[in-house]
Amino acid sequence: MAPTPAKTSPKVTSAPVPMRFVGPMKISSQKSLDNAWQDKVSVPLATYEIPLWHSVGRGARLSTLCDEGIKTTLVDExxxxxxxxxxxxxxxxxxxxxxxxxxxxxxxxxxxxxxxxxxxxxxxxxxxxxxxxxxxxxxxxxxxxxxxxxxxxxxxxxxxxxxxxxxxxxxISGNYCSDKKATAVNGILGRGKYVVAELSVPRDLCERKLLTTPEKIVDLNIKKNLLGTLMAGGLRSANAHFANMLLGFYLATGQDAANIIEGSQGMVHAEVREGDLYFSCTLPNIIVGTIGNGKGLDFVTQNLARLGCSEEAESGANARRLAQICAATVLCGELSLLAAQTNQGELMQAHLTLER
CATH class of the missing domain: 3.30.70.420 (Hydroxymethylglutaryl-CoA reductase, class I/II, NAD/NADP-binding domain)
Structure with a gap:
């Protein structure tokens, strides 16, 4: 009788995803649960979608030219x-x-x-x-x-x-949490960190760096993000591609990537203010942490340290900083994409050029 083969654990391997630091972007955190802070931060994004680096990078460069940069306010957690x-x-x-x-x-x-x-x-x-x-x-x-x-x-x-x-x-779980699902309860009550990111862009910068106007971005946001999402039956959501930036950021910082499902619920609001552009992204469900599962990987540890999210601080301060950096990253990519889509052919040409 042949001996029974010894049982072995399945081998754990890695699935490498291209990662690049983008920025820096200028962030001005408004005082909420922590003291206000201002910093210029380059962010890691792990993605197969190479144009995303360039798109977020364009928004990041723009933020450094604006007086206050991207203002972030942590509303709740x-x-x-x-x-x-x-x-x-x-x-x-x-x-x-x-x-x-x-x-x-x-x-x-x-x-x-x-x-x-x-x-x-x-x-x-x-x-x-x-x-x-x-x-x-x-x-x-x-x-x-x-x-x-x-x-x-x-x-x-x-x-x-x-x-x-x-x-x-x-x-133990009745789905009213609601974990990794796009639901009204998460959009209303929040799950994770609730962050608002805002950027005021002077008209001349909008025209020179984004190749569009404040009026065109406001108009497209209404017709695409608001009405388009309504026609599609979107749930507590009005944005172009929050999930793209969230996934890249989550993978690079050791987060549970499935939480982009509720994380991608969020709203873009844009106005023309005295000729300039006011642009904001509201994200009620940013689920990030700086300790716990996934944070012991070498590249994650290094990325969190580079983001300034490994400091000795009161409990929760590092995760709150990380969530605000995440929201600012989403704003950079969202603004850049909407600007591109105000110009016929620009989006497709960018993908053809960069992906080749």
């Missing part, structure tokens, strides 16, 4: 996990929820036993028939927080089941 519980009927579910929502301080004590960084900051719920969808929202320090919030939610769920015997387990 939270990572979510929704547990799914059930009871005999809706009345039992509602009675349990009314009690649970009054006990958040007790629940935080349980959360603190799972991680010194996790903090329960809010809860939202939906009742469907006899089902309770409980969306738990946490701060997670410098981690993006996927595993941290799941661990905390798992402990909280057991506490709820012990305290409320009318409820029973259905799932």
């Amino acid at each position: 939270r990572m979510t996990r929704s547990i799914l519980l059930e009871a005999k009927d809706a009345s039992q579910v509602l009675n349990a929820w009314r009690s649970i929502e009054m006990r958040q301080d007790e629940m935080q004590l349980i959360v603190s036993e799972t991680s010194r960084f996790a903090k329960l900051i809010d809860m939202n719920m939906q009742i469907v028939a006899n089902l309770l969808y409980l969306r738990l929202e946490f701060k997670t320090g410098d981690a993006s927080g996927h595993n941290m919030v799941t661990k905390a939610a798992d402990r909280l769920m057991q506490w709820v089941l012990d305290e409320y015997p009318t409820l029973s387990y259905s799932s």
Whole structure:
């Protein structure tokens, strides 16, 4: 009888993606949870789409010529996990929820036993028939927080089941989180870092560097990003290609790339102000971290350090800086593409030239 072959673990290999630093771009962070800061930053983008480097680069160069550069404001931060519980009927579910929502301080004590960084900051719920969808929202320090919030939610769920015997387990995740899905709840409540990036471009720079006018960009944003997305049935989204910049940035900085699904939900707003262009990108779902899975790879460690996101600072400050740099990167690529699309043939010619 032949011996049984020894079991071996599948070999782990790498899938190299071309990466290049683009910039620098000028960023002026507005005071929110951290002190205001201003910096010129070159950003790494890992992508097979070579023209993306040049497009983001054009927006980055433009930002250095504008007085304040790209202003970034971190509006909010939270990572979510929704547990799914059930009871005999809706009345039992509602009675349990009314009690649970009054006990958040007790629940935080349980959360603190799972991680010194996790903090329960809010809860939202939906009742469907006899089902309770409980969306738990946490701060997670410098981690993006996927595993941290799941661990905390798992402990909280057991506490709820012990305290409320009318409820029973259905799932550790009820999709009301909502992880890696484009949903209205994420667009409204946010998941990850909620960042607004803004740039004021003088008319002459718009004409000389972007080869277009403020009026043309505003007009195209209305007709393409707003009306076009509406006609397509877009969900809490009005942008040209947020996902391109997010994916390149996420891969280069060790993030969970699947989170570009909710990350790509966001809005572009543009106005003509006294003849100049005001251009902004609002991203309510930037999910990034500077510690945790993927951050131990050598190239990721080096990239985060070069971005200034490996400093000794209060918990969460590095991740907040990274999210704002990410939002500024999205703005650079978004503005450059919209400018190109105001001129017939420019986009295709750029791809043909650069990809050859």
